[in-house]
Amino acid sequence: MRPSDVPDLRDLELFREMSEERFEDLMHGAYVQTFPPMVDLITEGDMSDFLHVVLEGRVELFASWNGHETTIATVEPIATFILAATINDAPYLMSARTLEKSRLILLPSSDVRKVFDADGAFARSVVRELSARYRTVIKNTKNLKLRSSLERLANYLLHQYEIEGCNAEFDLPIEKRKIASFLGMTPENLSRAIRGLRPYGVEIDAQHVKIADFDALQNLAKPSPLIDESDVPLTE
Amino acid sequence: MRPSDVPDLRDLELFREMSEERFEDLMHGAYVQTFPPMVDLITEGDMSDFLHVVLEGRVELFASWNGHETTIATVEPIATFILAATINDAPYLMSARTLEKSRLILLPSSDVRKVFDADGAFARSVVRELSARYRTVIKNTKNLKLRSSLERLANYLLHQYEIEGCNAEFDLPIEKRKIASFLGMTPENLSRAIRGLRPYGVEIDAQHVKIADFDALQNLAKPSPLIDESDVPLTE
DNA sequence: CTTCTCACTTGATAATTATCAAGCATAAAC
């Protein structure tokens, strides 16, 4: 693996507190790999063999049942995914695929569990990571159960707006059909929801978004810190 | 607090691994309280002051937004709730109320965090608890996004059926309107979904359920271990 | 440059789910 990747990893809250020695133990069995777009990385139901860390690119986490598929989250650098399955030594609940060309670090799950058992500081970091992620999925559940698709879209746009530095114009980070799936609707329905936001000063042309009337949009979206404020991206 | 409550607590996986000394530290500031039905215990948005443990009775976790309310989970003895908020020192994402007369142990959040910082074994227990709960919420998200309300009800019944020892007849554990809210539908819709399951051999009279044709129900529900097998109840 | 692919959009329609209103039934309160 490139030596230049290690400091990146070390910056993650998950690995920041652990001793240098343990960190090196963990890095010893790790390897870096680059994948083309649309490559399946893991399949739900399989046992966790590696803790994955996205260094570059973008990864989609999704789940299937009875012929349907839904996007649970997208993971952007630098972040881990499937931490819970790794620690629990349990089967993956989600599948993962690259959306773009992506570079990942793979840490053997058994190594992670070994360090977890030996290093209390790492265990505490895992707690902080997991509790933040737990809270994020609870927020997502509230979003799904308490809001209509139009309201979810409005809040999604407000959230992106904030991420993009509160600029009135920005680009959508992923394909619309992925946004639709993440928000729990069909692509057709998203198209119509986008048109439905026009009276609220939202103009979307292809990937480009323009928030012309922030107050009107906010008035519709009614964002709440108990649903929309991000602890951490909705990954695992 | 009653001395007899302590062994119950000690049986919880969360408290089983920690040293006797730490456990006593934790119990020192704890107190037991009994509440009548329908008492608000915590309100979403408030800061976490106590880790709650249900000893007897039943507690509902719910969330509100814009005049709507939804049940996220019910907590049954013996289990903790709002662990993530306690550890994170963050505001509650859910409110809690007693559904029945209930007895709880309240552990001051600052004490829990103190032990968490000092005792690596406890930190690891917290990880196991949180990761199991995290996975339960992810399963719940898949349930909500991938299934129709009829399918969710069918799987809910199969799940209860298993909990009740695979007996073809059993009673619903909570009010139908709570089940409806938990499953993400209105009470009216639940009523109709119950009738909709009649062709699949499901007879429900008040609280009493009879599964007359297990295969037909299972064929409709298509339960999956990646959605329906419980790691842990969906509390916090 | 042309063709092809595929995400996206739009329209028409169907299915699902929610809302509103009324009646029923059970259980608690008096």
Added chain:
DNA sequence: GTTTATGCTTGATAATTATCAAGTGAGAAG
């Protein structure tokens, strides 16, 4: 025992969301 409250059910209707089908347009592949 009667009254009251309330959860549940049912019906009618509306809103939301999904499905199917066809067309558009931008970018990739040739």
